[in-house]
Amino acid sequence: MSVLDRYALSRRRLLTAFGGAAVTALSIPLESGKALAQPMFRTYPFQLGVASGDPSPDGFVIWTRLAPEPFEIGYGMPMAPVAVDWEVADAANMRNVVAKGTTIAPPELGHSVHVEVAGLQPNRDYWYRFTAGKERSLVGRARTTPALGATLDRVRFAVAGCQHYESGYYTAYRRLAEENPDFVFCYGDYIYEGRGNRVSNGWNGPTENVRQHFGSEIYSLDDYRRRYAQYKMDADLQAAHAAAPWFTVWDDHETDNNWVGELDQDGTDPKLFNLRRQAAVQAYYENMPLRASSFPVGTSLQIYRRAAYGQLLNLNLLDTRQFRTDQPCNDRQSWCDAITSPKAEVVGAGQEKWLMDGLTGGKTTWNVIAQQVMMMDLDRDPGPGVIVNPDSWAGYRIPRGRLLGKIRDAKVGNVVVLTGDEHQNFAGDLYVDGTKREAAPIASEFVVTSITSGGDGNDQRDEFAKIQAANPMLKFNNNQRGYAICEATPKAFVTEFKVLDAVTRRDGKLSTRAKWALEDGKPGIVQA
Structure with a gap:
C-alpha cells in the first residue's frame, strides 16, 4: 500500500x-x-x-x-x-x-x-x-552538487547563523540572497528559546528591542513550532532560503542555552530535560530541509553528515552538542582542572572516527570542518592568567588536542574549520597548544559573526584588541553583524567577511570588512 x-x-x-x-x-x-x-x-x-x-x-x-x-x-x-x-x-x-x-x-x-x-x-x-x-x-x-570526482574551477558559498529575532532585522539575509551562492552553511542558533522581552541588557546597557518574541520561554512542541514560525515569517530569511540550498546544523539555542547531552544550564532532572529535547528535536526536523536519514528518534537526530564538491571540497558537518560532556568550571569563563579532564568529549568517539575517516579517505583539495563552537585555543585573559570559554573547544583540552594531533599525524592538508557561536568575526590558525605552537599550523579557522545576535556592534571591542595582541594565532577580530562568503578554488580558499553598519534599522549598509585566505599547500592564513 x-x-x-x-x-x-x-x-x-x-x-x-x-x-x-x-x-x-x-x-x-x-x-x-x-x-x-x-x-x-x-x-x-x-x-x-x-x-x-x-x-x-x-x-x-x-x-x-x-x-x-x-x-x-x-x-x-x-x-x-x-x-x-x-x-x-x-x-x-x-x-x-x-x-x-x-x-x-x-x-x-x-x-x-x-x-x-x-x-x-x-x-x-x-x-x-x-x-x-x-x-x-x-x-x-x-x-545539485557536482558529480563525484568532478574537476571544478570553484565553489562559492555562504556561512551564517545566530539570528536572534529581537536583536535586529535580517537585512544580512537579504544581501546574502543576492550573492547567489552555491549553498549556505548555517552553523546554528537558528532560533532563540527565551521569552519575549521589550528591553535587553547588552554590553552598552539597556536597549529597546526592535521586535519581540511571541510568548514566554519555549518548552513544548507547540511552543517550538510557534517560535520557528515567527522566525520563518521574516521575508528576508525566506529570501535567503529561496536563493540556495542550505546545509543546516544546530547549536544550543534550538533547544536551550549551552545544553550538552542530557544536561541543561539549570540543573534540570535529565528525565525532564529530555522531554524538552524531544520537542526541540522534532520541531527542528519539521522546520529544516533535512533528509529522512535525519528523522528524529526520541531525543536524538542524525545531524553530522558529509557532502563532496567534486575533487575540490570535502564538507564535514559536525554535531558538538549531542555527544558532549558537561562544560567545565561550572560553565563560567575561567580556568579550572576540569578543562584537562581525560574523560571529556566534544563530538564523541564515534563521530570523531567518522570525521577522521572522511578527512583521511578523501582526495579533495580542501577539507572543511563545518561546526558550531570555536576551536582556536584562545586565552581570553590578556594579562598573565589564562581564561577560556568553557563552551568552546578550548574548554576541552584533551579531545581538542587529540583531534588536531590526529589531523597533524595523518598529514591531512588544507584543513579549514568554519565556526559560529561567538557573535564576532575571527580568523586564525590552529595548533595543538596555542601557547606552544608547532612550526606550522595544523589547520586554520574562520569564525563567522551573527546575523543579528549582539545588536549593531562596533569594529572591535576594547578587550578583544588586547586579547588579539596576547594570542598570536589570532590574526583578525571584528564585532559587527553579517555573514561570510567563502570561495574555494584549486589555488586558494578565501573567506570574505561581510558586515553591516547596523541591524537595528532595516537600511543597514553592507561592506566587506576583510578577506583572509589559505593558499593550497601552504599552512597558515594570509590577508587577501
Missing part, C-alpha cells in the same frame, strides 16, 4: 476536519482509484516560505510547511493529512518541469513536507514550488 493510499481521506472526513481552516474540499483521483481531498484555504498556507537543502549530485530536499495561522493552536490546520503537489523545473519561469509529484503533509510533523528529489543533472541550478489546493508557494532555487 502506497503512502497516498494509506493517507487517502474521504470527502466527509476532510470537510469535518478542516472546519474553519478550509471553506470547501476538492477530490483528486489517484492511480489507486481512491481519492485524496484537498482544501481551499481562507488564509495563505505558505506563510513560512520554502527551502531546499542537503543537495547531492542528482537532487536535493525541498521543504515547506503549511501554517495558515502560525501563532494559533493548530496553526490553522486540521489534525488530518493534506496532499501537497510539488514541481521542479530547469528555469525560474517554471515552464519546463523536469520532476513533479504529490506528497503528504502529515499533522504528526506539523504539516511539513520533505521531498527528496532525485534523477537530476549534477552541478546545475533548478527551481521548485509547491501547491496545496488552489494555493501556490513562491519559487525557490536549488542546486
Whole structure:
C-alpha cells in the first residue's frame, strides 16, 4: 500500500476536519482509484516560505510547511493529512518541469513536507514550488552538487547563523540572497528559546528591542513550532532560503542555552530535560530541509553528515552538542582542572572516527570542518592568567588536542574549520597548544559573526584588541553583524567577511570588512 493510499481521506472526513481552516474540499483521483481531498484555504498556507537543502549530485530536499495561522493552536490546520503537489523545473519561469509529484503533509510533523528529489543533472541550478489546493508557494532555487570526482574551477558559498529575532532585522539575509551562492552553511542558533522581552541588557546597557518574541520561554512542541514560525515569517530569511540550498546544523539555542547531552544550564532532572529535547528535536526536523536519514528518534537526530564538491571540497558537518560532556568550571569563563579532564568529549568517539575517516579517505583539495563552537585555543585573559570559554573547544583540552594531533599525524592538508557561536568575526590558525605552537599550523579557522545576535556592534571591542595582541594565532577580530562568503578554488580558499553598519534599522549598509585566505599547500592564513 502506497503512502497516498494509506493517507487517502474521504470527502466527509476532510470537510469535518478542516472546519474553519478550509471553506470547501476538492477530490483528486489517484492511480489507486481512491481519492485524496484537498482544501481551499481562507488564509495563505505558505506563510513560512520554502527551502531546499542537503543537495547531492542528482537532487536535493525541498521543504515547506503549511501554517495558515502560525501563532494559533493548530496553526490553522486540521489534525488530518493534506496532499501537497510539488514541481521542479530547469528555469525560474517554471515552464519546463523536469520532476513533479504529490506528497503528504502529515499533522504528526506539523504539516511539513520533505521531498527528496532525485534523477537530476549534477552541478546545475533548478527551481521548485509547491501547491496545496488552489494555493501556490513562491519559487525557490536549488542546486545539485557536482558529480563525484568532478574537476571544478570553484565553489562559492555562504556561512551564517545566530539570528536572534529581537536583536535586529535580517537585512544580512537579504544581501546574502543576492550573492547567489552555491549553498549556505548555517552553523546554528537558528532560533532563540527565551521569552519575549521589550528591553535587553547588552554590553552598552539597556536597549529597546526592535521586535519581540511571541510568548514566554519555549518548552513544548507547540511552543517550538510557534517560535520557528515567527522566525520563518521574516521575508528576508525566506529570501535567503529561496536563493540556495542550505546545509543546516544546530547549536544550543534550538533547544536551550549551552545544553550538552542530557544536561541543561539549570540543573534540570535529565528525565525532564529530555522531554524538552524531544520537542526541540522534532520541531527542528519539521522546520529544516533535512533528509529522512535525519528523522528524529526520541531525543536524538542524525545531524553530522558529509557532502563532496567534486575533487575540490570535502564538507564535514559536525554535531558538538549531542555527544558532549558537561562544560567545565561550572560553565563560567575561567580556568579550572576540569578543562584537562581525560574523560571529556566534544563530538564523541564515534563521530570523531567518522570525521577522521572522511578527512583521511578523501582526495579533495580542501577539507572543511563545518561546526558550531570555536576551536582556536584562545586565552581570553590578556594579562598573565589564562581564561577560556568553557563552551568552546578550548574548554576541552584533551579531545581538542587529540583531534588536531590526529589531523597533524595523518598529514591531512588544507584543513579549514568554519565556526559560529561567538557573535564576532575571527580568523586564525590552529595548533595543538596555542601557547606552544608547532612550526606550522595544523589547520586554520574562520569564525563567522551573527546575523543579528549582539545588536549593531562596533569594529572591535576594547578587550578583544588586547586579547588579539596576547594570542598570536589570532590574526583578525571584528564585532559587527553579517555573514561570510567563502570561495574555494584549486589555488586558494578565501573567506570574505561581510558586515553591516547596523541591524537595528532595516537600511543597514553592507561592506566587506576583510578577506583572509589559505593558499593550497601552504599552512597558515594570509590577508587577501
